[in-house]
Amino acid sequence: MMKTAGLTLLILLVACSGFSRPEENKIFPYKIHQTTLENGLKVIAIPFDSPGIVAYYTIVRTGSRNEVEPGKSGFAHFFEHMMFRGTERYPKDKFNAMLKSIGADNNAYTSDDQTVYHTVASAAALETMMDIESDRFMNLKYTEEDFKTESGAILGEYNKSSSNPFQTIDEKMREIAFGEHTYRHTTIGFIKDIEDMPNQYQYSLTFFDRWYRPENCVVLVVGDVQPDNVFALAKKYYSAWKHGTYKLDVPQEPPQTAEKTGTIPWKAKTLPILTIAYHGPAFSDKDIEYAAMELLSQCVFSETSDLYHNLVVDKQLVEFVQGGNEDHRDPYLFSIFSRVKDPNNIALVRDAIYAALEDTKSNPVTAERLEGIKAHLKYQYAMSLNSPDPVANSLATYIELTGDPESVNRVYAMFDRVTPQDIMSVAKKYFTPQNRTVVTLQQQEVKQ
Amino acid sequence: MTIRNFTLLIISVLLAATLLPAKDAGMKFTEMPSAASPLITFRVIIRAGAINDPAGKEGLNALTAEMIAQGGTKELTYTQVVDKMYPWAAGINANSDQEVTTFIGNVHRDNLDAYYKLISSLLLQPRFDPADFQRIKDMQINYLKNTLRSTNDEALGKQTLNTMIYAGHPYGKTEAGTVQGITSITLEDVKAYYAKTYTQANIWIGIAGGYPATLVETMRKDFAALPAGQPNTVTLASPPQVSGMEVTVVEKPTRAYAVSMGYPVSVTRKDKDFYPLLVAGSYFGEHRSFNGVLMNRLRGDRGLNYGDYAYVEKFVGGLGQPPFPNLNTPLRQQFFSIWLRPMPPDRTLFGIRDALFELKNLVEKGLSKEDFEQTRKFVLNYSKLWAATASRRLGYKMDSEFYGSEYYIDRIDQELKTMTVEDVNAAIKKYLNPDNIKIAVVVDEGKGQAFLSSMISNAPSPITYQSPVGQSIIDQDKLIQTFPLTINKDKSVVVNAKDLFEK
DSSP: OOOHHHHHHHHHSSSSSOOSSSSOOOOSOOOOOOEEEETEEEEEEEEEETTTTEEEEEEEESSSSGOOOOTTTTTHHHHHHTTBBBBBBBHHHHHHHHHHHHHHHEEEEEEESOOOEEEEEEGGHHHHHHHHHHHHHHBBBBOOHHHHHHHHHHHHHHHHHTHHHHHHHHHHHHHHHHSSGGGGSSSOOOOOHHHHHHOOOHHEEEEEEESSSSEEEEEEEEEEEOOOHHHHHHHHHHTTOOOOOOOOOOOOOOOOOOOEEEEEEEESOOEEEEEEEEEEEOSSSSOOOHHHHHHHHHHHHHHHHHHIIIIIIIIIOOOEEEEEEOOOOOOOOOEEEEESSSGGGGHHHHHHHHHHHHHHHHSSOHHHHHHHHHHHHHHHHHHEEEEEEEEHHHHHHHHHHHOTTTHHHHHHHHHOOOOHHHHHHHHHHHHHHGEEEEEEEEESSSOO | OOOOSSSSOOOOOOOOOOOOOOOOOSSSSEEEETTSSSSSEEEESOOOOOGOOOOOOOTTHHHHHHHTTTTTTTTSSSHHHHHHGGGOOOOOEEOOOOEEEEEEEEEGGGGGGHHHHHHHHHHHSSSOHHHHHHHHHHHHHHHIIITTTTTHHHHHHHHHHHHHHTTTTTTOTTTTTHHHHHHHHHHHHHHHHHHSSSSSTEEEEEESSSOHHHHHHHHHHHTTTTTTOOOOOOOOOOOOOOOSEEEEEOOOOOEEEEEEEEEEOOOOOSSHHHHHHHHHHHHOOOOSSTTTIIIIIIIIITTTTTTTTEEESSSOOOTOOOOSSSSOOSSEEEEEEEEEEOOOOHHHHHHHHHHHHHHHHHHHHHHHHHHHHHHHHHHHGGGGGGTEEEEEEEHHHHHHHHHHOOHHHHHHHHHHHHHOOHHHHHHHHOOOOSSSSEEEEEOTTTTHHHHHHHHHHTTOOOOSSSSOOHHHHHHHHHHTOOOOOOBOOOEEEEGGGGGTTTT
């Protein structure tokens, strides 16, 4: 029954594309036009029915994963900030004035694997965007004074979330779970490195030289555009960008051999937060393990799961419980979070989570349940594509992970192929005590 | 959300507000059909909010809404409802605000019939299960005790400011209520509030997207099962007047200090004067943008923090939310505010002075012709991005109807096209004021009294930099570090976060 619903969805969304079997269909309903310039820059254009509006994304396939040198954590993110400091041709004030004149919504974000610069603005301003974006990617220029001043904003960004226990949990979990890989530090970086950033001006020039290169970037334009026009403008504005040479060697994480634990005493008032993480598979649009883990997370941790019913709805031991395998280029963590109402019940909740994971190793999910999950994932994705910005943002994720926007279609086709046995296999492989790290955050002193 | 008043109670006498929302006879519908769209969005507004909470039961409106959005129907338990919606990736969220409560749902048209049946049952025949009640009540209390008081200093600063601005006024408590208020609520209270409030007179159904024309008639018929009821009108007095700089310092463990400041303004989207003020606000502090004066001076030139913004109406921003004006949080009485993101403790007083210095400049000098033209052009273009989806368009349309104004995006277009720089500068002079302003600061435990004393003493707050800065910044700093703070000592207090939102 759910299969029928999913098929209807695909029929509605995939305009004019004949298909006979679900696995041959594409979840992404719009035609992807792409070209690669001689310097290696990939340019992607996606016409979308949004009269007069375009989303313009530049995806740099560099994030905190690339911060391999000691003392340089947080640099990808810091550099994202520096990209707003202007060039000779368009100094900061002029750059801002141009964005203001076109009424742009303009910003950027950085994660473990990517740095994304995004603008939504009038389609009539496409050439202006090409001009100022290509200029800053090729010709960024800032003084040491600008650099030092911006370091204050980075510290401010750290500070703004410092009261949030999840920022500290993220720091602690990575530091314990990883010994070698750069996923050991958060994207914003170790606080000691953030505080040292004002002294790293020279390194920032090296960072730009290494990573802001055409072969490491993708330009993506979604909205009221003609692909040929996008490609012609890209050729005009980006062709002078020179190919780079730096080769990244990210240390690989050896298998974990014993369970690790950590505790965080918290000064401010909080309920206990239990975090359990297992090393999991990297993102893949080919390896069924990745897809099986995605579906497993829905089986065990969605609001329809037995665990959720048990802990949140029936016994009401926790405010929430959630778990999933965050997409990463290299193997990362399958993380489970739960805010426990009573500190005395932490062990009870932990054991209930372990039992739910154990259950997936021996009890196959029913066919009906599996179809429901697959339908959920498809509808969730399809319903998110409601304007140029989320369309571009969605594709940016797949572009940073593999360099290829078609990965989205391959991944959802793979979800369709996952069997109950695949889910049992990944559960047995990954959810073992020796592959586990547990971090518990608790208030130091309970005050009523 | 806003926070509950703690010690700062100012009794004002007061004129009843006259800007009540337009009220049609019977149920109200707002439709935005778009036959080609495969998606349908619902925004069902109940014209009641935290201002309708009975005394001693603060939080009842929000708790009732969550009992519907996170509860079951007469036929289905909460778990069964969630299970049914899950394959459609659909759900229903409640957003409880001061004046209205909005239920928001999106669904693909493949699943529309079954989805509508479920959400209409949730709204018309809520289950009001005792176990759901306990779960939701716990969550609401924990939100106040363990989240708002503790884990987000910026939200805490904003809530504190709201409480100060609306002390003794119906807006003066959080949308979630108070700890004692929620604690005292029983399931019978919820049932009674639902019976009184969820009526034909108060319900307002918005629908957009690719729905069949017959659906509206079906809804009209189904929702006629609600009692006719009476409009839940609450008379609003004017907020208390601001006298000098009134400061509330909130103590809690923290490494950086968040600041919010502001005061009431007497215009809303309904009024012509709102629009020049909107342009002034964008020029002075457009949210998350380097267009604003505050952002450029405090962050760009001095690296004081992550961001600095200003708003001419209520704004509830947060991680993952669009940077555009809020949907379905309309107020009959609005306020102007400045949000300074957390600063290092030794730079916070300078940052506060810097913001006030810039506000004074804005009021005294206004915008130049060039500033005005650039900002007008920006707002004209930028506002077109706010309504990129059917759900957002519907939200703005319903808000415009609340205010009794034209569709917001069109109204901006009309007003700005004929606006002059003189209009903007006159509005700034009329509505903005650097001398009488309420200031909320969240500081580390044990540091509150010293911080307040440093404000009252008016001692200079010099700033140093890690690298040389331009002479113009140095010259300006000399003025900023001694910028006079006219603190009203009698209306300034230090409080501990654990005492907020209690009753």
